[in-house]
Amino acid sequence: MKKKHGTAQAPAAVNSHQHLRDLLYQMLRIRRFEDKCAELYSDMKIRGFLHLYNGEEAVAVGVMQALNPEDAIVATYREHGQALARGISMNTIMAEMFGKQEGCCRGRGGSMHLFNKEHRFYGGNAIVGGGLPLAVGLALADKKLDRKRLTCCFLGDGAMAEGEFHESMNLAALWQVPVLFVCENNQYAMGTALKYSHAVTNLVQKAASYGIDHAAVDGMDVLAVEEVAQKVAPAIRETGKPFFLECTTYRFRAHSMFDAELYREKAEVEQWKQRCPIATLTQQLKEQEKISDADLEAIEQLIHQEINHAIAFAEAGTWEPVEELTRFVYSEPSI
């Protein structure tokens, strides 16, 4: 296998102090960012739909460790975590949600539509299941052009009831294309619990029925997620075969900012909060004396500063002139 630079670590480094602390930092960074987004939503700085990732950080962070810069990512409307973990600048994400021209999509997309070319981040899709065929196609292009890279496609448990999920599974298996499907099974599709969405709630069985290799992992455990991802990603690139990874997780916050959460008990949420991936890793690191309170404080400070900086950046951003409204409907001729 060709050696690549980037975020992926050699297995030996996986348990190094630095790496573990970095995982914690990345998850905490997402958590604090999301909490700030909720505040900014109340302040009406961020508008539209806002779907937060609290509780699910271990999935994006864990999986992202195994991706190379050349790999592609297809995500959903709940994609701040993926975008941040992938390395898209927080400044441009924040500015995007403020609707400013300096945002990663000039303020055209907002929270649900983050895109970035350099990081091969293909959105930001707000149609449930809509990203799956796209991921298959990206991988198909890689196959045709004989490029050893993969496309990582995030999807929800709810998306697996859509026809597009099943069509994509079949195509990926039939064509043998290098897609890593990552199901973030947070056990609800809006207010519909898994058992009301799926006749068969063992989700990996659906991938299995298409002949796709699969694994299920505790999505609240970033080390477990990373371990599987590190194992399967090189194989996907090398063999060109798809893989389906189910990460069991939980969304701590409401589905979006318009959700009264009538469909689940507070006690259930509290129970899952006991398994918070950030708290768990912090605990572990503390017990192993791999992190001190001072280290933690320093991490918090760093994140705090970055978020404040991002808000200042977004505030200072400019509105795209209204005269440019109808740009980007068709490609502009290059001069």
Add this chain to the structure above:
Amino acid sequence: MNYGIDTSTDNSPLMIRTTYREAVRDAIREAILKDDRVFLMGEDVGRYGGAFGVTKGLLQELGPDKIMDTPLCESGFTGAGIGAALGGMRPIVEVMTVNFSLLAADQILNTAATYLHMSGGLFNVPLVIRMGTGGGKQLAAQHSHSLEGWYAHIPGIKVLTPAVLEDARGMLWSALEDPDPVLIFENTLLYNMEGQLPANAGAVDIDRACIRRVGRDVTLISYSASLFKALEAAETLAQEGIEAEVIDLRVLRPLDEATFLNSVAKTHRAVIIDEGWRSGSISAEISARITEKAFYDLDDPVERICAAEVPVPYASHLEQAALPQAATIVNTVRRMVTRHG
């Protein structure tokens, strides 16, 4: 329900204070209680209480046989709605918003709309599909479509666009009584709209447009949430002595052309306000009918105020610039009226 009861005027029927949302909910409840064949299905209509709170409490009140939560599978449950209609039920299929109805478009176009014809009149499909529609809430390109005019292109279905409380309350039952597929588009900006309704409000016709404001100088033709922009513009114009007649189309298919043609015959000017994109739109259809059938009544070319031809952007100032505005209507009418005195 804690409606504010209004009993101020002696002869008028008992009035209740309500919202568009509650009016739709009352219509659903009434239909289910009145006809055992009626049930509602869709995503998050039950436990969640409806994406816009329309069906809140109905699951608890009417039970899971009547209020069915479906998985995410728009094509599947819309098609199942067609089947259930053929099988003797009277389903109300709720597609959360028109944006997601595109995943069910095949079932709507290729099956619901064609079944009667393909079968040589053997099988009609008495199905009602409700969905949210419209932009204006900074939901960006994939969540802001106004495709009701686009659906009105299709023979075999009826397209309703209730704007006022009375229609939100009354169109559903009429749609359920219709032997053929009926689509009801509820602009999500209207759900919070408050007003008075007679306590005994019930079914309304679903084949006529309606004059919401009488005027003599110009005819403003609109529907759904845009109607209120037209009415707002009419108020402004009235202060300048320009009296606009405002028409609420109510039904986009079949189109009640007599109402707007008669109005144009009186005012000699027409402006169409439509939140859909301009090209190939319902506004284009209305404009064509006016030029075909009322050409010699016109003092001015027909004007259209539509959404800009761009996917709806997230940033508020761009989104507002993309959508029809009352100020644009006012300016357009002023220009028309001053052109010919």
